[in-house]
Amino acid sequence: MQRRTFVKNASLALGGGMLPLAALAPAAGAASASAGAATSTAASATRGLATTLKAADWTQLREMFALSQEYVHLATFLLASHPKPVAEAIERHRHGFDVNPVEYYYMNAAAMDEAIAAAAAEYMGGRxxxxxxxxxxxxxxxxxxxxxxxxxxxxxxxxxxxxxxxxxxxxxxxxxxxxxxxxxxxxxxxxxxxxxxxxxxxxxxxxxxxxxxxxxxxxxxxxxxxxxxxxxxxxxxxxxxxxxxxxxxxxxxxxxxxxxxxxxxxxxxxxxxxxxxxxxxxxxxxxxxxxxxxxxxxxxxxxxxxxxxxxxxxxxxxxxxxxxxxxxxxxxxxxxxxxxxxxxxxxxxxxQLGKANVQQRIHELNTLTKEGLLEIDGVTLHTPLSPELSSGMVCFDYRDLDPGEVMGGLYGQGIIASTTPYRRSYARFAPSLINNEEEIERALAALASL
Ligand SMILES: Cc1ncc(COP(=O)(O)O)c(C=O)c1O
Missing domain, CATH: 3.40.640.10 (Type I PLP-dependent aspartate aminotransferase-like (Major domain))
Structure with missing residues (x-):
């Protein structure tokens, strides 16, 4: 049984029990009609992106983020900045909950559970x-x-x-x-x-x-x-x-x-x-x-x-x-x-960006970063060069500096890096889709100047 089918049936069957629909829609028929309308509003909102995006258009993608332009962001993997379509969807749902939390939840929960599971499976495979x-x-x-x-x-x-x-x-x-x-x-x-x-x-x-x-x-x-x-x-x-x-x-x-x-x-x-x-x-x-x-x-x-x-x-x-x-x-x-x-x-x-394009782009930027690091005197690269054994993170040491000092020195020059939160810590760059070649060059130059 599909999640939506069950929860919808359950919500109607339960009425004022688990779900306080009795208060919202006294007759089952009314509840059904109301649920249908609200459900289709939230579900259809997730169908298309608010902004159309071409596959592998990294410049356009960067414009979808409110991320400050003052910095080169090389640690966004810690916690994402929301791109425009995600931010807009959050705002839309937040508004729905603020206007009528109980109705918005019960009228949309089942369809949204189903839409999320379907979107996840479409992206990652499986059922x-x-x-x-x-x-x-x-x-x-x-x-x-x-x-x-x-x-x-x-x-x-x-x-x-x-x-x-x-x-x-x-x-x-x-x-x-x-x-x-x-x-x-x-x-x-x-x-x-x-x-x-x-x-x-x-x-x-x-x-x-x-x-x-x-x-x-x-x-x-x-x-x-x-x-x-x-x-x-x-x-x-x-x-x-x-x-x-x-x-x-x-x-x-x-x-x-x-x-x-x-x-x-x-x-x-x-x-x-x-x-x-x-x-x-x-x-x-x-x-x-x-x-x-x-x-x-x-x-x-x-x-x-x-x-x-x-x-x-x-x-x-x-x-x-x-x-x-x-x-x-x-x-x-x-x-x-x-x-x-x-x-x-x-x-x-x-x-929309294309899974193969995403993989290629992130590996390109990471390879560029590793090759650039190897040209800087005093860098010890800890991440393997081969894309087979590495992905979106580049860990390194610089001279005899503590990784925290490296991160601090880079921050002073507008570069946001990170340190690895482990007993043995390294400095770390994580070039991602929101970066470009020029930013990588800036980060490497900033490091070399420390
Ligand atoms: C390998 C690994 N697993 C798990 C986590 C924790 O991730 P989350 O913040 O989603 O709990 C991290 C944090 O970055 C991580 O590096």
Missing amino acids: PDQVAMTDSTTMGLAMVASGLMLRPDDEVLHSEHDHYAMEQSFQLRAERTGARIRRVSLYDTPAEASVDQILSRLRAAITPATRVVAMTWVHSYSGVKLPIHAIGEMVAELNSTRDEADHILYLVDGVHGFGIEDIDVPSVGCDFFVAGTHKWLFGPRGTGVIWGSDRGWAHCRPVVPSFGAYYGVWLGYITRDQVPVGDYMTPGGFHAFDHRWALPEAFQLHL
């Missing part, structure tokens, strides 16, 4: 019902780490290069349940990492007890991009020799490849793919997605009860198998829906 919503990558990782059904002796294997959000999600799970966690080092010197080294170290670390392999696509610590498809193949091969009950589940923190690399998520061969959509994708701040394979979701339980169709199961109107699994896994409660509901615009913007 809409396999997509759950989150507020961030952190929340998505914590939901999966906490919700996975593990047996007492099952072991989770992740890497020493993962972000705090991954490490702590499993650490907290271990503290609560005694789950066994191990970490593997996939490379010693990031700039010299190779696909063979990564795969062989990972393979050697997997034991018969390993039940979850959790990997980060692009390490924000070093800029190293893992060969996630090859890891998927390795996991599939190992699973082919195991009993089904012992199959390894493969989780990917995909946030720093999502919105850059031109892939179809199910082709990775993973069971869970978690990504905030408020970074490279330019989605609304406070949004993210989890894609789960059928096998993955079958081994996971929600941590926070869903507020969508599953509510109807609790009330006895439908059965659990009628609820899309992504809906069941989406944490419930009221959210900042004015933001979440503007997510289709971000997916559409990226599709």
Whole structure:
């Protein structure tokens, strides 16, 4: 059953119960007509972009952002600035909620859940019902780490290069349940990492007890991009020799490849793919997605009860198998829906730009940055040069300066860089679609002058 069909039916059936429609529309027929009108208003608003955009038109794209022109922004991946179509959608939904929050929510929630899942699946591949919503990558990782059904002796294997959000999600799970966690080092010197080294170290670390392999696509610590498809193949091969009950589940923190690399998520061969959509994708701040394979979701339980169709199961109107699994896994409660509901615009913007064009452009700018850094005396580049092993981040050290000093010195010259928030920290540039070649040259010149 489609989310919209169910929630609409539920809202009409429940009347003054779960949904206070009785107060808004005393007769079911009236509620139905009113719901239809309001639903089509919000849903159609997400169909086309407010501004037409040509594929690969980076200049026009830059004009869609309110980002200050005074700075060269090389750290927008931390938290997106909203491009015009996303900002306009947020404003439209915010207005709807401000005018009549209860009506706007109930008349549009079902259609919007459906539109978001459909837009996500169109962009990332897979089926809409396999997509759950989150507020961030952190929340998505914590939901999966906490919700996975593990047996007492099952072991989770992740890497020493993962972000705090991954490490702590499993650490907290271990503290609560005694789950066994191990970490593997996939490379010693990031700039010299190779696909063979990564795969062989990972393979050697997997034991018969390993039940979850959790990997980060692009390490924000070093800029190293893992060969996630090859890891998927390795996991599939190992699973082919195991009993089904012992199959390894493969989780990917995909946030720093999502919105850059031109892939179809199910082709990775993973069971869970978690990504905030408020970074490279330019989605609304406070949004993210989890894609789960059928096998993955079958081994996971929600941590926070869903507020969508599953509510109807609790009330006895439908059965659990009628609820899309992504809906069941989406944490419930009221959210900042004015933001979440503007997510289709971000997916559409990226599709209009063209996924292959986006990948090519971000790699072009990152390669230019790395080549330029290598020409500056005193730079130690930590990110591999090869696009096969890197993506949108360039990590480096400069002379004997602390990364914070590098960032501060650059900021004084109008360049916004970042430092990697890890125990071993580097300075970092993250050239993205809103940058151009001239800005990269400015950033490199500013660095050389420090
Ligand atoms: C690799 C990685 N995973 C997860 C996160 C957390 O992302 P979010 O802010 O969406 O929770 C970050 C933060 O940038 C990160 O670098």
